[in-house]
Every structure is written in C-alpha cells, then in structure tokens.
Amino acid sequence: MPEFDDTLSLLLEGYGWLPNLRRRTPGGVVRTRLMGRRAVGLCGPEAARFFYDEDHLRRGTALPEMVKSTLVGHGAVHTLDSAEHRLRKAMFMTLMTDEGIAALTGHTMTAWDETVASWADGRRVVLFDEVAKVLTRGVCRWTGVPLDDTDVETAATDLLALVDGFATAGPRHWRARAARRRREAWLAAVVRNVRHGALSVPAGSAADVVAHHRGSDGELLDPRVAAVELLNVIRPTVAVSWYVTFAAHALHRWPEYRAPLRDGDGEGSFAEMFAQEVRRFYPFAPFVGGRAVRDLSWQGQRIGAGSLVLLDIYGQNHDPLLWKKPYAFDPQRFDGRQIGAFDLIPQGGGDPRTGHRCPGEPITVALLQALTTRLARLRYDVPDQDLGISLRRIPARPASGFVLTLTRPSG
Numbered sequence: 001m002p003e004f005d006d007t008l009s010l011l012l013e014g015y016g017w018l019p020n021l022r023r024r025t026p027g028g029v030v031r032t033r034l035m036g037r038r039a040v041g042l043c044g045p046e047a048a049r050f051f052y053d054e055d056h057l058r059r060g061t062a063l064p065e066m067v068k069s070t071l072v073g074h075g076a077v078h079t080l081d082s083a084e085h086r087l088r089k090a091m092f093m094t095l096m097t098d099e100g101i102a103a104l105t106g107h108t109m110t111a112w113d114e115t116v117a118s119w120a121d122g123r124r125v126v127l128f129d130e131v132a133k134v135l136t137r138g139v140c141r142w143t144g145v146p147l148d149d150t151d152v153e154t155a156a157t158d159l160l161a162l163v164d165g166f167a168t169a170g171p172r173h174w175r176a177r178a179a180r181r182r183r184e185a186w187l188a189a190v191v192r193n194v195r196h197g198a199l200s201v202p203a204g205s206a207a208d209v210v211a212h213h214r215g216s217d218g219e220l221l222d223p224r225v226a227a228v229e230l231l232n233v234i235r236p237t238v239a240v241s242w243y244v245t246f247a248a249h250a251l252h253r254w255p256e257y258r259a260p261l262r263d264g265d266g267e268g269s270f271a272e273m274f275a276q277e278v279r280r281f282y283p284f285a286p287f288v289g290g291r292a293v294r295d296l297s298w299q300g301q302r303i304g305a306g307s308l309v310l311l312d313i314y315g316q317n318h319d320p321l322l323w324k325k326p327y328a329f330d331p332q333r334f335d336g337r338q339i340g341a342f343d344l345i346p347q348g349g350g351d352p353r354t355g356h357r358c359p360g361e362p363i364t365v366a367l368l369q370a371l372t373t374r375l376a377r378l379r380y381d382v383p384d385q386d387l388g389i390s391l392r393r394i395p396a397r398p399a400s401g402f403v404l405t406l407t408r409p410s411g
C-alpha cells in the first residue's frame with residue numbers, strides 16, 4: 001500500500017497523531033511519510049532500547065529545519081553523532097552536579113519569593129508567564145549571563161516563544177525564529193565578552209564552561225554555536241514553566257494532593273512522585289526521531305536505511321501495558337517503583353552521558369518539586385477561565401495559562 005504524506009495530519013492531530021496511527025496498525029509498527037521522507041513509528045520500552053542504540057540510528061539529519069531554526073538551533077548537540085556528540089554532551093553533563101542543581105534551585109526560589117511578594121496586591125496573575133520570568137531570572141543568575149531586571153520580561157517572552165513555535169507553521173513559528181535570532185546574538189556577545197575578559201563570570205558556570213569548551217579539533221566553538229548551546233541550557237530551563245503550570249492544573253483538579261506537598265520538605269518522596277507523575281501524565285514532547293544508519297529489522301519488520309524512525313513519547317507515557325490506568329493522575333504509582341532507563345521517557349530514554357537523553361532531567365525534577373511545593377503552600381483563588389488542554393496544540397498547555405489571585409501569602 002502506498003504511504004501518504006502525513007505531515008498535515010500531525011499538525012492537525014498533535015499528540016494523538018502517532019498513537020492513533022499505531023492503534024490502526026496491526027503489530028503497532030506504523031509506516032508513513034513525514035515531510036516527504038519515509039517514516040516508521042515505534043513505541044514501548046523495547047522500542048526505546050532499539051531507538052537509543054547508536055548502531056541503529058543517527059541524529060545528524062533527523063531534525064527538520066523548522067525545529068532547528070526555533071527550538072534547538074543550528075549546530076546544537078541534538079544534531080551531533082558519535083565522538084563529536086559525546087564530547088559536546090560531556091560539556092552539558094559537567095553542569096549537572098548536585099551542588100550546581102542546588103544553586104540553580106536556590107536562585108530560582110529567591111526569584112519566586114520576590115515575585116510572589118509583588119502579587120500581594122490581589123491582582124490576577126497568569127502563572128505560566130510569571131513562572132517563566134522567575135525561571136529566567138534564576139537560570140540567568142546561575143549561568144552567569146547578566147540580565148537587568150528591566151529585561152527579564154522580554155527575555156522570558158522570547159525564551160517561551162522558542163518552545164511554543166517549533167511545531168507549527170503559523171505566526172507562533174515566525175515569532176520563534178525572530179526570538180532565536182535575538183537570543184543567539186545576545187548570548188554570542190556574552191561568549192565573546194567572557195573570552196576577551198570584558199565579562200567575568202563564576203568559574204564552572206555555564207557561561208564559563210561553554211565559552212571555553214573546545215571541540216574535537218581543539219578549537220573554541222564558533223561564538224554562534226556557543227550561543228546556541230548556552231541557549232540550550234537557558235531555554236529548556238525556562239520551559240519548566242509548562243510543567244509548573246501543569247502542576248497547578250493538577251492541584252486544582254485534585255486538591256487532595258495539596259496537603260502532602262505542603263507538609264513535605266520540598267524534596268521529600270511525595271514531591272518527587274508528584275513531579276514524576278506530572279512529567280508522565282501531561283503532554284510535552286510528542287516524539288523523538290532518528291535516521292536508520294542501515295537496513296534494520298524491528299520485531300521481524302524491515303526498516304530501510306535512511307528511514308526516519310520515531311519513538312512515540314506521549315504514547316509510551318500513556319501505554320496501559322506500562323502504566324495501570326494511564327489516564328488517571330496518580331503520583332502514588334511511583335511509590336517504590338524503580339524507574340528504568342527506557343520506561344518513563346518524557347525527556348528521552350537511555351543513558352544521558354552516551355546517548356541523546358536530556359541532560360536536564362535532574363534540573364527539571366528539582367525545579368518542579370521545589371516550585372510545586374511553594375505553589376501548594378500559597379493561598380489563592382482560581383477565577384473562571386479556560387483551563388482546557390488541547391492535545392492538538394504542540395506544545396500543549398492550559399489555554400488560560402492558569403490565572404490566579406493571591407488570597408493570603410503563606411510560608
């Protein structure tokens with residue numbers, strides 16, 4: 001049977017596109033075409049293991065231009081393979097120490113407390129936008145990137161736009177491209193200033209590490225590529241706003257989780273289980289893709305060399321074979337559960353040091369735990385608004401961005 005190009009269906013169906021195709025396909029291995037290229041869709045922990053085997057897939061040419069020119073940037077670690085990938089990835093991994101993550105969380109909580117103090121006048125605030133500003137302040141302080149208070153709002157707006165526009169052909173996409181041009185120019189100047197000594201940044205900070213990183217040729221990165229990678233620390237940290245807004249949505253729908261979060265110490269096991277369930281339950285990255293390096297065989301089916309192979313993240317996080325009642329929000333499902341390298345994959349699977357799995361998962365979980373705990377301790381009203389989450393929109397979020405009014409600030 002001829003495979004029709006399904007790009008339009010993806011844009012229309014969003015997160016449901018690949019799971020729907022899988023449900024309609026005997027054996028569950030989807031064959032389709034995406035942007036004119038032959039594509040195969042897989043799902044499940046064994047598929048994830050297959051996907052993350054470097055002997056099977058390469059990333060270099062897998063990401064479409066619309067994702068490179070918005071979300072990740074040209075020359076990003078996401079687009080490297082083999083030895084070059086490992087060297088660049090090691091640069092990111094050096095930032096992910098326990099002390100580093102604690103420092104980032106500390107800067108972010110300070111910014112949160114200052115921000116919440118400014119809401120005391122009872123005005124309505126959009127949580128999504130406010131958390132983005134909090135995270136922008138926290139991550140810029142942590143990375144050593146100078147940012148005046150007066151520039152926080154425009155920076156946060158750009159950083160959100162980079163994520164918001166990667167999977168659409170409309171105005172959100174063009175906003176994202178413009179935001180990338182601005183933010184790469186901003187950070188390339190930071191890199192140049194660090195190198196020339198015009199800007200002094202803390203040793204070991206992301207600005208320091210990225211500015212002085214050398215590639216496999218022994219040379220410093222081109223300032224634009226260095227800017228891309230510094231942005232690949234700052235932009236996804238600010239993207240944690242999506243998860244915090246989802247966490248607020250969960251606390252609103254299931255208020256029984258407020259007390260165990262409020263009474264914990266912010267790092268306790270319930271806060272962690274809640275954060276993991278937010279990452280599993282709510283939609284964010286729909287799938288990841290790679291190209292077959294040679295003719296491959298998956299469960300007896302042939303995957304031709306050069307085919308695009310998609311791993312269905314959203315589908316796997318809602319797979320009833322892996323998660324009991326997958327459409328129930330239940331943090332307790334993580335109580336005592338050992339999370340395997342290939343089962344909970346909202347930020348990719350496998351080993352982050354050697355493969356393409358997100359290096360920022362510990363940061364994401366730490367920030368989400370800390371911010372959710374703070375949120376559970378706040379007293380606020382939730383006025384009438386559209387809290388619907390459309391699965392057709394990638395990335396999804398509560399339509400209103402979660403509007404709240406503080407009733408009484410508390411510790």
Ligand code: HEM
Nearest residue numbers: 077078233236237239240285288347348356357358360363
């Ligand atoms: C890669 C999701 C937060 C830095 C990825 C990938 C996903 C993802 C799906 C691709 C995995 C793959 O290709 O196999 C997310 C989500 C986040 C988040 C949903 C939370 C909002 C972070 C943070 C950082 C970060 C906080 C850094 C501070 C990166 C980098 C890569 C990556 C550098 C490329 C890794 C590689 O290609 O080797 N992320 N991420 N992410 N993420 Fe994250």
